[in-house]
Amino acid sequence: MSAPSRVAVVGAGPAGIYAADILTQLAPGTQVDLFEKLPAPYGLVRYGVSPDHPRIKRIIESLHVMLEAGRIRLLCNIDIGTDVTIEELRSAYDAVIVATGAITDIPLDIPGIELPGSFGAADFVSWYDGHPDVATTWPLDAESVAVIGAGNVALDVSRMLIKHAHTLLDTDISDNVHSGFAANPIRELHLFARRGPADVRFSPTELRELGHQHDVDIVVDPADLHGDRHIERMTKQFAPTRNVVDTMRGWAAIADSERTASRRVHLHFYQAPVAILGDDQVEGLRMERMTPDGYGHVTASGAFVDHEVQAVYRAIGYAATALPGVPFDHATRTIPHRDGAVVDDNGDHIPGLFTTGWIKRGPVGLIGSTKSDARQTVETLLDHSGRDTTAGAPDIEQLLAARCGHRIDWNGWLRIDAAEQRLGTDRGRHRIKIIERAELTTIGGGRLRHSALADGRQR
Template sequence: MTLPLQVAVVGAGPAGIHTCDILSQLAPGTQIDLFERLPVPYGLVRYGVSPDHPKIKKIIDSLHVVLDGSTIRVLCNVEVGADITVAELRDSYDAVVIATGALRDAPLDIPGIHLPGSFGAADFVSWYDGHPDASTAWPLHAESVAVVGAGNVALDVTRMLVKHAHTLSDTDVSDNVYEGLAANPIRDVHLFSRRGPADVRFSPIELRELGNQYDVDIVVNPADLEPDPHLDRMTRQFTPVRHVVETMREWARVPTSRRTASRRVHLHFHQAPAAVVGADSVDGLRTEIMVPDGYGHVSGSGVFVEHEVQAVYRAIGYASTPLAGVPFDHGTRTVPHIEGAVVDGDGNHVPGLYTTGWIKRGPVGLIGSTKSDARQTVETLLERTVAGSRARTGRRAADRLLQDRGVRPTGWAGWLRIDSAERELGDAQGRERVKIVGRDELTAIADRSYAGAPTRLRFES
């Protein structure tokens, strides 16, 4: 009798859940265990999407459908690499898929970057999204702030910095974040891009949303939008670029007399960060004026400008972190692979090890693009893996290891209890939900779903 395929998926964000779903469809009967180091599933959708983007957060509904009532076993609050190793998973399962995403900020190697008051976007996003490993307090003390970056994350950070707290009253924002934003003394945010308006990676919708904020003015220098061959070429060829530039031109035409908001966002182009200025904390940001070549490239001019700010946020991209027992390319900050099959330094496939999501391809693409990425990985896995071809004890071995180490995973029923508790908090405030922040509180609520026995682990599903 052929035994069913047994697969462990590490990471319960969209990439991991889509992998489980596609694997269930293409290989019915496969036993799938989904490991997640946080007490709750959904990863980037829950902890990387701004609270004022409820439509994007609705992706959770489709992910919920995949897991609810399925045979996929969810084991949250288990840190692979600490509570159980990748090698132990490989010994237990026919295949292991790494889908841990990109959790850290890409580095910005300039003087002063580690001064107090200099922050990474990922840390700020974790705070306002109520990540259980983030501090419940954030130092929102600055009246003038610099944001470095030219993508949608930079827009998210900028928008949340200037947002008035009461405009979030119908979102899932946690109480501590609401209170922190309500006390925010911010007046000006300066957003810096090293290239020009035609080369930013803002989506037109996200950019226009910035201008629709309550009591916020957008300040753009009309000279930055003067026609030139590169700008004209890009706006002719690419519709999104044309919409972005048109939006900026609308803002640039607003007379100063009509800019009466209490908070302002200033867009600066052709300025690259050169140093964070300050002795004991941030006093400013020094930028170098960049010279465009007419083809979308820029070079340094040697001319520097200092901007007086009390905080600097870098939003230049996310980066994955290595996982012990998994090959890692520190240059690209991804797991090396061939069509999802992990390879070692010599290009040889590591038996039973696969990868998908941002740790596979880098932090690019929309959440929806994880489906096609996961399908490639699953198809490669199924081509290379024969169910029952190797003696595997699967989840029984994993359960024994976790029990021996005193690890109590949160099962699917645990998440449902957390979900219910957050919705109850929301009902009391006239909202859909209020996010619960603390790891201990989350695990305490979920723990009632865990049922242990002296000889083995058992999880409600």
């Protein structure tokens, strides 16, 4: 078949950028337009990675190089489904790749989940990462907090909640986030996992980092680390699991008299959430103890324990949301596909429609798997027959000009990037993130004089 001449990619996070870049390599000369709903690119790396993880955020540098090469046209601040429809993109381009990711929380269906003081991890992460579509304040008013989850997101949420605000002053957080953490009265954080220490999905590095926080002690019950057959087998077979369990055993061996920090993190295992307690506000969390069978499985014991907390954060996984005009499996929260080619209810490929990233496979895998996943989708796209999009196709340039005067291109992003770095330089930091959509749009659209970019306004 002939290579596509025009392709639209929806979503400018790592998955979308990788797909766009790979396409320009495998099909040179293809015009690729990269659409993004937010005023800035980079998706979850910018708005989902904790600010105290600069090593992971450096992924932006490689993504920047891909966009800077000029083979991809960046079009930010355009909401597909509102400003432009999927149907219009499919008519105007030979192919459309959907790479919108997963940005909401998997629901937890237990009584009390809707009480004030009950939060999803995704919303909290969006707040402290300066997402332009969330409130600028967060109710950090609890002295005792519970976090439910056994993955790295649960560790991120726990670490950020327990941190002392001054330790964040070398990051890119905005002033409103720093002020929120500075007023945080937290003293105790309880992190709960349904299964045992050999079954958590903590990376050894992230777990150790939790114990390296200023003025924070980690408390683990030695009984939870008892070496049953499953724990012994897993630690012998898998080095990361051994490192995780050894780290916890080191914490468990610390005498209570040696724990003198003003804040504590308690790691709890074999407990599953049953209900959030309280009438008008979170007042506690009821957990059911789980009984391990020595083979990695647990069963409900019928014994319950109540923990007195004033806030509960659920970090049990991210979920994708449907994009208007694209099939969506609400059970798996993914787009149904075959090797990246989107299929309809009958399993037939929808011509010209493809998907990649977490919206395709679920919120699993690291950046490396995102890149290989994008390659699979692009190769599938190139294997499909070409489409004639000329007859009756909308003029995408006229459409964008008529509806999307607020769009931000690559040069607009560079203006935002420069403004954030200038704000940081004025305060002795590398960058301070600009958080308000209106301000980002003004700067990105070139409607603010360059000399005004560093006026220090932070909300």
